[in-house]
Amino acid sequence: METKGTIKAIFDTQAVSDKFKKREFVITTEDKYPQDIMFQTTQDKCGLLNNFTEGQTVTVSFNLRGRESNGKYYNTLEAWKIN
Numbered sequence: 001m002e003t004k005g006t007i008k009a010i011f012d013t014q015a016v017s018d019k020f021k022k023r024e025f026v027i028t029t030e031d032k033y034p035q036d037i038m039f040q041t042t043q044d045k046c047g048l049l050n051n052f053t054e055g056q057t058v059t060v061s062f063n064l065r066g067r068e069s070n071g072k073y074y075n076t077l078e079a080w081k082i083n
Helices: 043-051
Strands: 002-010 014-017 020-029 036-042 057-069 072-082
Touching: 002 036, 020 043, 036 043, 043 072
Parallel strands: 036 072
Antiparallel strands: 002 020, 002 057, 014 020, 020 036, 057 072
C-alpha cells in the first residue's frame, strides 16, 4: 500500500526489547479531508527516517499488520520505504 503526505512528527527510536526496536512518525495526508496517520518502522528500517525532517512531503510504502492480544485486536501501519 502507499500514501502521500507531509511529515508532521518524527519520534525517537524505542528499544522495545534487546532484540526489537521501532521508530514512529506521523504524516498528514493530502486528501480532501486530511488525516494524521501514524506509521512505524522496525529494526534496520528505523534509519529510513534519518534523511527526513518535519514539513517534508513524502510518499510512504507500507504494510498493514494486525494482531490479537488478550481478546483485543490491534492494527499497525509498518512503513518499509519512504520517498
